[in-house]
Amino acid sequence: MGAEFVQFSLTPILIGTLAAIACALPGNFLILRRQALIGDAISHVVLPGIVVAFLLTGTVAAIPMLLGAAGAAVVAVILIEAVKRLGRIEPGAAMGVVFTTLFAGGVLLLEQTDTSSVHLDVEHALMGNLESLIWFRATGWESLLDPAALAALPPELGRIAIAAALVAVLTVVFWRWLKIATFDEGSAQALGIPAAALGFGLVITAAVAAVAAFDAVGSIIVIAMFICPPAAARLMTNRLERQIWWSVAFAVLSAVLGYVFAGYGPLWFGSTNAVSAAGMIAAVSGVILGLACLYGPHRARVGAGREDAA
Amino acid sequence: MSALLDALLLRAGYNAALVAVGAGLLGFAAGAAGTFLFLRKRALVSDAVAHATLPGVGIAFILMVALGGDGRSLIGLLAGSAASAALGLLLIEWIARRTRLAEDAAIGAVLGTFFGLGIVLLTVIQTMSAGRQAGLESFLLGSTAGMLFQDAVVIAVGGTLAVVATWLLRRPMTLVAFDAEYAAAMGFDVRRIDLAMMGLVMAVTVIGLKLVGLILIVAMLIIPPVTARFWTERSGRVIWIAGAIGGVSGYVGAALSASAPAMPTGPIIVLSAAALFVLSLLLAPGRGVAAAILRHRRFQARVHRRQGLLALARQEPIREPYTLRLLAREGLIRPDGVPTEAGRAQAAKVARDERRWDIAREVHQDAGLTGRYDGLTPIDRVFTADEIADFDRRLGPPALVEGTA
Known part of the structure; x- marks a missing residue:
């Protein structure tokens, strides 16, 4: 746990953890609202958004990319709604049509443009690149107090920290509204809560989290972060407040354990190469969900045990 | 290529x-x-x-x-x-x-x-x-x-x-x-x-x-x-x-x-399939967007036509430009808004059916039949010719619309 840890592992672990938290928070509400697969759709359309942003600006700077991805998420949500209403198609199928088409368009654009000079490729977008986000200037724990070294922190850390903070603040500010609208949309409307706008805002927040996390963990693994920790948390408690805390705890646990297993696990088996950290984080979150399914105190759909346990 | x-x-x-x-x-x-x-x-x-x-x-x-x-x-x-x-x-x-x-x-x-x-x-x-x-x-x-x-x-x-x-x-x-x-x-x-x-x-x-x-x-x-x-x-x-x-x-x-x-x-x-999807969404008969817009336009036209004719029959002025355009296009009114011969005939027919419905509601308390009144369904699609003849007897002789004679 010396200088090497600070240099190579501290920032990836922090970024992974913050990404997991940023996704898990809106994930709680998406799961309860039966919109879990919106996360799936959003994470797929991030790719075309980034490609279009690159084509328009010609750079791989962070801000245009984020705007492009967020824009693509908004476009996707609007298109899904349009297909659902205009074609009278059930939501799952409408989602499937829209996100696969946009994703295919993104891949085609990417193949058609010459991106050999810049770092933008499909595999990176899909799998993430957590391992490369190292803090090169760090020389040890004392670097945390060294302004020159702190200035050289990977910019992804700042971005995901801002995104996570934004998601957390929004969750707290809209807490009462979200809670009422999630469990009883009818009474939310009776109380004058703009439920439809709130639902749209939730999806946009999820998109922001997905886009910020995309940098670090890639677009597909974001889905696991949206769903696994909140789903596991849902099996632990009947209270929304506790469910949120459980989901944050599971998210942190997945990120830290996943990174450690990916980075150090192969060494225990005598291999010298690390494996994909983002993939391992998703796998760990899945294992946690599996354990919750088997042993979670509130796992049953209907159960006599539920009341005495509560 | x-x-x-x-x-x-x-x-x-x-x-x-x-x-x-x-x-x-x-x-x-x-x-x-x-x-x-x-x-x-x-x-x-x-x-x-x-x-x-x-x-x-x-x-x-x-x-x-x-x-x-x-x-x-x-x-x-x-x-x-x-x-x-x-x-x-x-x-x-x-x-x-x-x-x-x-x-x-x-x-x-x-x-x-x-x-x-x-x-x-x-x-x-x-x-x-x-x-x-x-x-x-x-x-x-x-x-x-x-x-x-x-x-x-x-x-x-x-x-x-x-x-x-x-x-x-x-x-x-x-x-x-x-x-x-x-x-x-x-x-x-x-x-x-x-x-x-x-x-x-x-x-x-x-x-x-x-x-x-x-x-x-x-x-x-x-x-x-x-x-x-x-x-x-x-x-x-x-x-x-x-x-x-x-x-x-x-x-x-x-x-x-x-x-x-x-x-x-x-x-x-995937994009080939998506192109077929977009074409179908827009152009398919029945469920497509274009067909729905067309249906809506036709419905709108029927409502405006009926309201216009009823107004003619009651000799009320028509101010809605769309109604005026529609009636003029069908040759039912002249450009200055005065009904033509055909227009007066159509107006009389609409007004007569309207009165027949009023009688029908008195005769039949049954909402299953009179409930089908929406202003657009022709009365002869709901009642038989005999029944309509009966309504007409109760109505008395056809009243003249002003200016028809």
């Missing part, structure tokens, strides 16, 4: 021709099999099944290398992918049945976890000496470039088998897709048929891996049925129309992709 024509006419080389035919067959099978999923409202289960194939591909590769092969046998890799897809499917069913999580959460959880595991295995394989040129990444987005002859044969044969299986299973699966309870009452084992349906979906997914890739294969299962639904209300036809749409997009997509560089097969096939 000629390169595309060559590819479409299967003259772009033996492999390309085989791939195009295979893609067409696979598209057909995918569209037909996807219809059953779509009608069961389980379209996105196939997304999880597709993503869940990745760890199987990785494990199969590692196993084959460990057993002394080079690990690139397509059949071996596909068998591995089928095994892990089946495991993913069972896990989704288990989570949805045994816990209180909804099916969508189960789908997302299995999808993300299996894909993450698959990526981990891919990075493991990249570090193996045999894995450097394994090209397993091509399973993500599909690739037919540099495809081996026997791989093309696997796709063509697999596509054919999937079409045959769809044909054999079409009746029980249609029944279950539309009305599972009725099917159960008829003595079909719904669970087994559901299983066969998912098995077919899995087979299509696995065969399509090399061609379309695991991220986009779900589009081959969803877009054709959704598109086909626009063109018919008949259950049996959706399947074959979906199959045809899938087949055409598969064939054209594969040919397009073979005819030019930097045209990845999977995305091109």
